[in-house]
Amino acid sequence: MMQNVEHLALFHGHIASNIGSKFDINTEFTNYQPNHLHYVNPVGHKELLSAIVLSEKEKLEDVLQNSLAVSLRFDGSVDRNQIDNEYVLAKTVNKKGEENLYLLGFEEPNEQGAEGALTAIQNAVEK
Numbered sequence: 001m002m003q004n005v006e007h008l009a010l011f012h013g014h015i016a017s018n019i020g021s022k023f024d025i026n027t028e029f030t031n032y033q034p035n036h037l038h039y040v041n042p043v044g045h046k047e048l049l050s051a052i053v054l055s056e057k058e059k060l061e062d063v064l065q066n067s068l069a070v071s072l073r074f075d076g077s078v079d080r081n082q083i084d085n086e087y088v089l090a091k092t093v094n095k096k097g098e099e100n101l102y103l104l105g106f107e108e109p110n111e112q113g114a115e116g117a118l119t120a121i122q123n124a125v126e127k
Helices: 005-021 042-055 057-065 113-126
Strands: 067-078 084-094 099-107
Touching (some): 042 099, 057 067, 057 084, 057 099
Antiparallel strands (some): 084 099
16 A cells, blocks of 8 residues: 555544544434545445555655565455455565555455465555
């Protein structure tokens, strides 16, 4: 994703904190009404992550070229529609010895097993 995962986690934490601070047990229940920017399904979520990844691509290329070390890792997850996704991450160590973790992308495997995972990882990184 080229987006620093730690900053994204802080952003999500801020949202949860903001929502939690507005909670009042004594108020009448109202149904949640998402706005037009809210993703509510896996397709919308994928589009959002893809846009973030593409917007940070040049920055990440520079980070990778100027790193002392890079480790590539992936993690699989299954969404609510039982679709498997491989999330590809890169951990970098810069010339100051600082570590950063970046989401490079994610992809749905087309086949089972290690070959499917490898193809999904390659496709996620190439985008």
